[in-house]
Amino acid sequence: MPAVKLTASEIGMLWIQYVQNTMTIQFLRYFDETVEDEEIKSVVQYAERFSSTVIEDIERIFKEEELLVPDGFNEKDVNMEAPKLFSDGFIVMFLGNMGKAGVLAYGASLSASSREDVRQFFSRCVTETTELFNRAVDVGLEKGIHVRPPQIDVQKEIEYVGGKKYLSPFQKRSLNTIEISHLFENIKTNMLGEAICAAFAQTSTSKEIVAYMKKGENISSKHIQSFSHVLNVSEIHPPMGSNSLVTNSTTQTFSDRLIVFLMSVLSTTGQGNYSAASTASMRYDLVLTYQRLSVEVALYAKDGLDLMIKHGWLEEPPQAPDRNELITHSSN
Template sequence: MSQSNIKLTSSEIASLWTSYLNNCMSKQVLTHMIQYVKDREIADVIRFAFRFAQKQGKRFETVFQKDEFAIPLGFSEADVNTKAPALFTDSFCLAYINHMAKAGLLAYGGFLAMSTREDLIAFFHHGLHYTSKLYHLSTSILEKKGLLVCAPYTSIPKEMDYIDNKKYLSGYSLFHKKRPLNAVEVSHLYMNTQTNNMGLKITMAFAQTTTNKKVQAYMLRGRDISQKYLKIFTDTLMNEGIQNPNSSDIGVTNSTVRTFSDKLMMFHIGLLSAAGVGNYAMAGGASQRSDLLLNYERLSMEIGQYAKDGADLMIKNKWLEQPPPTK
């Protein structure tokens, strides 16, 4: 059968729909950032990301037209106030793009793995390739400007061995000390400190610029959750004598002018919350010490409830777009 006659699978429909919404949202955020960035090198990174989002949007439309796929509502220029003053510092913009590029690498890798039609394999491979370039570029500029935050350094293994005692898995005991964290566990704790630090800054920015009291309360609740989780992960590292690298000096301005629509802000936080649930599930699966596993399970439930409450608020205000139905 000709590739042009092969119908889209449910996985491909879901991947196209999800990635289109994410791309639309990113484009509007970048539209604001590109207006006010002053640093020339950071501006180049933002322009690279913006041009990719623009071109990717056109490539989406080509696929949708070919397959008679109704274009999702997504986001438009109406979701960003181009007259609002700068909401983010230059360093935040750079760190934000680096963070979202990491998320994009995971997303595009997943979409690629769920695709079987040749044109869509090429489509998502293209997205993965350019997201990889964006990650490399933003990481290089972060390092050049002294803003790159690296994971904690641990000793390099000189020999390998097998676990010979079930105590290795124990995180709670009155009779013996917990074993030291291993490198895999440290890597996930570090990653989750960084994602929560980014979530903290974004919820603060959104809380101070919305005029909707319920949205503001939701953002402030998200800020508090991020602060709490950040302390949990940092304290876990510190209790093991592992210094968590300080986050780079990134932040938001003191602007209180509405910058993005409530719909876009709620969608963005929903995206971060979903990523958080995935991060904690992955970290829990990779962590062998029982106290860490239980912690991740508890946090997953809490952030899952937060995401659910956000979805309820979006539905109430008719902001939540319905995914493609199966019939």
């Protein structure tokens, strides 16, 4: 066992990655069972092997450090006998988003780590999720289901901003390429969220969870419309949604605990995306739009947190000792 103990940051990052990978692998196991295209199946299996390795490595580190291994999620959280719920096109989108989110999450975990073995672990994770993203994009392009960002004509000479009019929310200039990129990607992630919410709403047996998922579907739909409108005004075509991402299956496929936890993860990711987009955008109307919609996502995430607490589904991350409680206990 390494002589240097894990830092609080390292424990926290390893903990959340363990829990999230035990959730993700339930989807991947189900995808492996239901995917029809063999080339997409190979990407699913690559992701499945990667998540399994992450789970095993973190479990080993925790046991070596004599830390409690989180419960996370397991085979009880997925019905492997359920009919096909997601199309192969959705699975490619899911894998691509998993790779993209993984590069960011593992990169952040790496930057917060100090111990050599932990840095090496997260470095491998960054490499593997980059490979996953590339494989998902490649197979998506080959199958004609990967949505490319738009191509535009740009000025031939370097220009500098001539005044505050460039930032104005009232005299709106055409979008720059950075703003287009964020709008486009946020539409795509909301399309994925909309499909996930629709699938969970039609398969959950709990009226409470169904209502929560329908609310999430409506939020995603509204955000897609908002971002698409901005692109349309600049005569840029937004990515088109598809009603074929989810099948007509109504059989419960995933546990309510798992699907609410996933919505929590997606909401957190969405807030991060909106924050990055707000910071990168140089038109004040876009900044205000991202900030306003981010509040809506935060409130939705809180509703999910309340649901998890209500039903006893929320596993506590490792935390520092409460010194006041220790002092009180020792004095009794």
